[in-house]
Amino acid sequence: MGTLWQRLSTLTGKSFKTCLCLSPKHQWWIFRKTVQKGKLMDFTSTVIIPLLFGSVGIFALFRLLQWMRMRAYLQEAVVVITGATSGLGKECAKVFHAAGCKLVLCGRDSEKLQDMVQQLSTVTNHRKKTHKPHTVVFDLSDTKTVLNAAEEILKYLGHVDILINNAGISFRGTIVDTGLDVDKKVMETNYFGPIALTKALLPSMIKRRKGHIVAISSVQGKISIPFRSAYAASKHATQAFFDCLRAEVEQYDIDVTVVSPGYIQTNLSLNAVTADGSRYGVMDKNTAEGQTAAEVAQVVLSAVGQKKKEVLVAGLTPSLAVYLRNLCPRLFFTLMAERAKKERKAKAS
Known part of the structure; x- marks a missing residue:
């Protein structure tokens, strides 16, 4: 059990004496969570980060090829x-x-x-x-x-x-x-x-x-x-x-x-x-x-x-209006009628 406490102290950063005062069940829960966290960090460093950098590289290469193709097309x-x-x-x-x-x-x-x-x-x-x-x-x-x-x-x-x-x-x-x-x-x-x-x-x-x-x-x-x-x-x-x-x-x-x-x-x-x-x-x-x-x-x-x-x-407002016209025409028509009223009022004043 001493080995477990020593391992627990190393992983959690808590003192060896503090770890001894915890209940066995609490000690084991902390130890399991810490190990899982360590595995997650290992997975992130060995899989996620290289995958992320690889994706960025592929995207950059794609944009470069796209730019070269566009340049050749327009020249x-x-x-x-x-x-x-x-x-x-x-x-x-x-x-x-x-x-x-x-x-x-x-x-x-x-x-x-x-x-x-x-x-x-x-x-x-x-x-x-x-x-x-x-x-x-x-x-x-x-x-x-x-x-x-x-x-x-x-x-x-x-x-x-x-x-x-x-x-x-x-x-x-x-x-x-x-x-x-x-x-x-x-x-x-x-x-x-x-x-x-x-x-x-x-x-x-x-x-x-x-x-x-x-x-x-x-x-x-x-x-x-x-x-x-x-x-x-x-x-x-x-x-x-x-x-x-x-x-x-x-x-x-x-x-x-x-x-x-x-x-x-x-x-x-x-x-x-x-x-x-x-x-x-x-x-x-x-x-x-x-x-x-x-x-x-x-x-x-x-x-x-x-x-x-x-x-x-x-911009955002005109773009939303395009979708609103197709998805909710009744609301779009109401908004346009209100806009017409405001413009007439502004011109009259």
Whole structure:
């Protein structure tokens, strides 16, 4: 029994005399628990910790291979970006240019496009070869110019590897006061323009059995909030079209990615059209407090490089709203009605 006491004293850190004063049953309980603890520590040190470090190593190796694959995929790729002179489009131009892509910058303003080319040309990357961007001027809301632009792109570069449909316009106003011509204007820019460009470039991708089409949609392509009817409708249509496209072109090895951002710090709300077609000219609080365009552009780059089918880039509240709309629509509708009341009250005051 003396051996047991000595062992008990060593394991528990208690004095030999203290251990002698304990009842035999208590001594044995402490001894068994201490031994079990020692076995657990041995198991942790010999199994759990090596397994943990091994898992971290495997994950790091996976991310490295993923990064190398993305780098190879983007290097020298011909990338067309619409709305490339401001906001998210401008930031996308920066990150894809830095990745070694051959850019085709599209927009309505020739001078702004040339300014963008100048900005990118001054940026050097010692690790990757960069290319001077090509520019194409056209208006997405005019489908004839869209088709001409597609012909120019293919004539100049021969093919398109990645098309990023980014350009768009927002809307603020009540449905009852909005003229149909405003709804059409928003749909022409946000929906018909991008699908016209996509359809014009798609046959060449199918012929090569290679291509990647990206649609910059919105959280409002999944949910609708009050006083954004025309914008939400155009983004819902965008989501549906590119979901269909993804399924149809999979047989040709063409990838389709839909990126749905929440609020981004851009001039989208400033340039939004109102019910009568005039410029909104107000920076919304949510927009001002949103993610930076540079942050979202990095997400777009990663999503394209990893060939993700869909990415939701939003904060907690918008993300929860998307799930709430599907899981508990009645509650979602109630919350949206309350939001409409608050916005009306705020405008009236």
